[in-house]
Amino acid sequence: MNDAAAGRVLVVDDEPDLLTLYELTLLREGHSVETASTVGEALEALAQSPFRLVITDMRLPDGSGMDLLRWLEKQRRNEKAIVVTAFGSAENAVEALKVGAFDYLTKPVDLRQFRTVVASAMGRVAPAAAGAVPSRGGPLQRLAGRSGGMQQVRELVEKVARSMAPVLVHGESGTGKELVARGIHDSSARASGPFVAVNCGAIPEALLEAEFFGYRKGAFTGATEDREGFFQAAAGGTLFLDEIGDLPLAMQSKLLRVIQERAVRPVGATAEQPTNVRLVSATHKDLAQEVAQGRFRQDLFYRLNVIRIPVPPLRERMEDLGLICDVLLERIAAEAGVSPAPVLALAARERLASYAFPGNVRELENLLHRAVALSAGDEITPLDLGLPEQLVGRSLLDDEPETSAPAGTPAVVATAHDESLPGDLARHLDDVERRILERALHQHGFNRTAAGARLGLSLRQMRYRMARLGISENVAGDEAGER
Numbered sequence: 510m511n512d513a514a515a516g517r518v519l520v521v522d523d524e525p526d527l528l529t530l531y532e533l534t535l536l537r538e539g540h541s542v543e544t545a546s547t548v549g550e551a552l553e554a555l556a557q558s559p560f561r562l563v564i565t566d567m568r569l570p571d572g573s574g575m576d577l578l579r580w581l582e583k584q585r586r587n588e589k590a591i592v593v594t595a596f597g598s599a600e601n602a603v604e605a606l607k608v609g610a611f612d613y614l615t616k617p618v619d620l621r622q623f624r625t626v627v628a629s630a631m632g633r634v635a636p637a638a639a640g641a642v643p644s645r646g647g648p649l650q651r652l653a654g655r656s657g658g659m660q661q662v663r664e665l666v667e668k669v670a671r672s673m674a675p676v677l678v679h680g681e682s683g684t685g686k687e688l689v690a691r692g693i694h695d696s697s698a699r700a701s702g703p704f705v706a707v708n709c710g711a712i713p714e715a716l717l718e719a720e721f722f723g724y725r726k727g728a729f730t731g732a733t734e735d736r737e738g739f740f741q742a743a744a745g746g747t748l749f750l751d752e753i754g755d756l757p758l759a760m761q762s763k764l765l766r767v768i769q770e771r772a773v774r775p776v777g778a779t780a781e782q783p784t785n786v787r788l789v790s791a792t793h794k795d796l797a798q799e800v801a802q803g804r805f806r807q808d809l810f811y812r813l814n815v816i817r818i819p820v821p822p823l824r825e826r827m828e829d830l831g832l833i834c835d836v837l838l839e840r841i842a843a844e845a846g847v848s849p850a851p852v853l854a855l856a857a858r859e860r861l862a863s864y865a866f867p868g869n870v871r872e873l874e875n876l877l878h879r880a881v882a883l884s885a886g887d888e889i890t891p892l893d894l895g896l897p898e899q900l901v902g903r904s905l906l907d908d909e910p911e912t913s914a915p916a917g918t919p920a921v922v923a924t925a926h927d928e929s930l931p932g933d934l935a936r937h938l939d940d941v942e943r944r945i946l947e948r949a950l951h952q953h954g955f956n957r958t959a960a961g962a963r964l965g966l967s968l969r970q971m972r973y974r975m976a977r978l979g980i981s982e983n984v985a986g987d988e989a990g991e992r
């Protein structure tokens with residue numbers, strides 16, 4: 510860290526009264542302060558010496574706060590920046606965060622909020638902001654993979670970790686979205702604070718408000734004592750809202766309000782409490798489309814989607830498969846107390862490489878869990894993997910009873926010689942898989958649990974396979990206890 514910058518704040522505003530107010534507040538907090546009234550003066554001060562923090566108004570006589578932000582970014586300076594925007598100008602705030610502002614404040618500035626945001630900016634400096642080499646291991650170590658896609662994810666994580674900008678992580682189920690969110694938290698200045706992960710789709714609608722914002726004793730039947738919600742639990746840290754697309758519209762409005770006001774009101778409380786959380790959300794849905802169809806609030810989407818990190822599906826980064834397998838096997842073996850970790854036989858690796866992994870890394874992880882439990886020695890064979898042979902096989906494809914193939918015979922061998930090669934393997938496999946699922950569903954009266962069990966799949970696996978392949982959810986009565 511640059512010692513010359515320690516505790517130094519540059520405040521830029523052309524209104525003398527506001528400048529004095531900010532200056533006094535900062536001095537009272539023990540910071541040393543310099544002031545500037547124009548972009549030109551600010552650049553002069555920055556050229557003279559480094560600061561820890563720059564607080565700038567958006568509208569200045571000779572330019573805009575954005576000019577300063579762009580300059581800091583271009584010069585690769587370590588100063589964090591807070592911009593002060595006019596009330597209701599969400600666009601400006603979002604633009605500033607995109608250009609690299611640490612955070613923003615809205616006029617009229619609430620001094621309590623001002624102090625919270627400044628304290629958070631003056632806190633421990635993130636490694637990247639301190640000029641350290643971006644972490645190669647450390648916080649992102651668990652996110653294995655060297656493909657272009659993962660490299661891009663890692664770069665974005667390191668970049669966004671430096672600010673408070675809300676991040677939306679987008680990707681199919683099981684691609685590693687939560688791991689990305691943790692990576693952001695662990696690489697940020699909030700790393701020593703809490704990381705609270707919430708699955709928005711798993712909370713009953715009636716409980717959402719109490720779970721998110723907490724409640725006061727007596728607020729409703731059963732509220733026998735005060736309880737804090739996710740926002741309070743994540744104070745000083747990161748709140749990860751997984752499956753944000755599943756949040757009902759009424760709750761979306763409440764969340765938007767909290768983001769705008771930076772304050773929450775527990776159920777049954779009369780006063781609001783200021784919040785200090787960094788929001789990271791994730792979804793497998795196309796939120797823009799959800800907005801177009803009226804299922805997701807546009808203004809909330811705009812607030813959450815300030816920076817978007819797309820996580821590619823595993824099938825689009827199969828070059829990472831070996832590395833991810835190694836990392837997962839090490840972890841699974843360590844958890845199971847197996848040492849040394851078993852390795853994958855070459856044939857098993859090849860088998861995995863030919864599979865499309867509709868459930869992404871989570872499916873791979875489950876598969877390896879089972880394989881470690883089943884493998885007799887230090888090597889995992891293709892059989893231990895238990896990958897559904899019938900995926901590319903005949904037994905469930907044609908109308909013969911499946912016993913027509915000798916048990917354990919890889920059906921893929923039987924078909925390899927007498928079928929012409931498909932021009933688009935992934936699509937071909939999808940067609941095969943779709944037909945198998947449809948037949949199994951049909952045979953089991955459209956009961957997904959039973960059809961899944963027949964194919965060695967959990968209900969969850971059935972659901973995402975069906976969703977991926979566009980098989981209609983024309984199912985009744987098998988949902989109890991599915992989570």
Ligand SMILES: Nc1ncnc2c1ncn2[C@@H]1O[C@H](COP(=O)(O)OP(=O)(O)OP(=O)(O)O)[C@@H](O)[C@H]1O
Pocket residue numbers: 651652653654680681682683684685686687688689751793833836837870871874
């Ligand atoms: N690149 C990776 N390297 C190692 N492990 C990974 C990687 N990506 C994901 N995993 C592991 O795969 C599992 C699923 O990841 P995670 O829960 O982050 O996915 P997700 O996209 O949030 O899933 P969902 O959408 O179902 O919530 C986790 O156990 C995670 O540790």
